[in-house]
Amino acid sequence: MSGKSDRSGTLRPLLGDPTDGIDPYLPDNGNLGYRVTRYDLDLEYKVDSNRLSGEAVITATTINELGRFALDLSDALRVEKITVNGKRPSRHSHRNRKLSITPATPLAPGAAMTIAIRYSGQPRPIRGTWGEVGWEELTEGALCANQPNGAASWFPCDDHPSSKAPYRISVTTDSPYYAVANGVLTRKRTRASQTTWTYDQVEPMATYLAGVQIGAYSKVTLAKRPVPVHAVLPDRLRHNLASSFDRQVQMMEAFREMFGPYPFPEYTVVITDDDLEIPLEAQGFSTFGANHCTADHRWERLIAHELAHQWFGNSLTLFRWQDIWLHEGFACYAEWLWSEWSGGPSAEELALRYHERLRNLSQDLVIGDPGPEKMFDDRVYKRGALTLHALRAQIGGDKFFELIKDWVSSYRYGTVTTGDFTSLAARHSHTSLDQLWQQWLFDERLPGFPYA
Structure with a gap:
């Protein structure tokens, strides 16, 4: 197969080469x-x-x-x-x-x-x-x-x-x-x-x-430095902006500290005049519905989730859809890290809460290759986040955040695979991680809770 070697030494196919084949998750x-x-x-x-x-x-x-x-x-x-x-x-x-x-x-x-x-x-x-x-x-x-x-x-x-x-x-x-x-x-x-x-x-x-x-919107600047942060929204929702998105700038500060420099020149939150079922990520901005702009912080975890995608999904983008946990697991874990950073429940408390919920669900999903019908299953998000928590518990917090910064820096603006991440993680661990990856990414059965 025509290709080039990545940092892990594996041969990655060049996009567009006829020997690549087409992603089986989206064959058309x-x-x-x-x-x-x-x-x-x-x-x-x-x-x-x-x-x-x-x-x-x-x-x-x-x-x-x-x-x-x-x-x-x-x-x-x-x-x-x-x-x-x-x-x-x-x-x-x-x-x-x-x-x-x-x-x-x-x-x-x-x-x-x-x-x-x-x-x-x-x-x-x-x-x-x-x-x-x-x-x-x-x-x-x-x-x-x-x-x-x-x-x-x-x-x-x-x-x-x-x-x-x-x-x-x-x-x-x-x-x-x-x-x-x-x-x-x-x-x-x-x-x-x-x-x-x-x-x-x-x-x-x-x-x-x-x-x-496109909409009947106007622009509000929430921060000018070090990263410009804006909101674009209908005038009728401005009175709720300070209540629901007031921590957006602090989230940017927290994630820059945890993940490394923000990868784009600025960040914008678009709030539509219509209600939306879920927020949407795009490169450099995220879109929320009017129903997400409330007089409280009930949607704060989703605000953190969409911001985290600027690093995990937008700068670092999966090479194939089977590795979607590299987007959603990381963004979900960022929700828990933000909670911990901002004085809410710790990542371990949240991990334990979601582990209990997953135990009561069907054990029929392989996170590292969920299949096209289930790639947006919420279990991919939550178990993907738990995989990262298990990694953090095994290698320690300092090594974990060193690895995440190295991951973001090494593959900045590129495409990534699960193999890229596991190979890089091996360099930040004194012990083998093979069993962790097998249990959390490739076995259907949910492993026990990864206490630190």
Whole structure:
């Protein structure tokens, strides 16, 4: 298998190489034969009619000779024009959420490839095993909830978590509305009744973490240094912001202390005017519903969870979906660490509480490979967190936090696997961790509680 060695010495396949195969959890997503190196998206959205017009310019490099290649794109969007390196392709087809393109002449291995696609339509979520994901129309606005395969609902892409690239996202919408996208706002221009918001996302980003949020919002700055922290929300919810999100800045301080530097230039919390069942993470921002902006701290653990994903999931992104515990287990354990740091129940108290709950549930899930139907099962989150608590109990708190900082630093902006983490952890332990990994990640039966 073509690939490169990672720090653990294992051979990791190069994304896009035909010998890689496709992630079995999402066999219809992702594409072979090339690597995307940049996305430039120019979008125009009409809120009242849920009408999206876009032009995507995708820069890529071929891996092998390409006589034909594919991108992921929802059938709800109509392709109007395609060029490859400035030339119209000899043919293309668009069905079953695959846009297949045959360039005018085959592309040599290692060739630069610029694909420009103009498209439009009424975007809608993609239905699948996990319900509806992707572009979602709100009462007055829109949001993107892509995980795991919804990015293709609003732009053509190589929709696989290991396909990370920088982005420029430009959103034009009616002037009363505020548009949020990934990265730093580099330009805002108003002409007549429309405003264009341009964001640059310099750090590589997975497609499922790309997002656009549009609504009747205004911006509040919660902190300017050392990391700018903002909230974007309807004016009617401002009176609850100080009650529900008042510890956001302290969370940032705590996680920087525990995990290392915040990986992006700034962090934004978007609060929609609609209620949402669960919060959503995206790179550089998180989205909460109006129901999460209350006059108390009842949702504080979720606020901590979404912030923690900026390190675990957004900077460090899984290479394959079977390793989702590397995202959710870490973010869940961050909830417990925040509680401990802020004077609430300790991580050990919370770990014991959830261990008792898991004991009363079915013992039929392998956390290290839960299967596509169960990869968002809450047991993956809680047992993933307990795995980290077991590791902390075995190697000690000082070694544990040294390991976490090393993990975050060593794979910053990259893709990771469980093997990467277990190999790195071995360097921070004086004893073998093989039994711990087997019991907690690969055995169905829940181990006994890991007392320190």
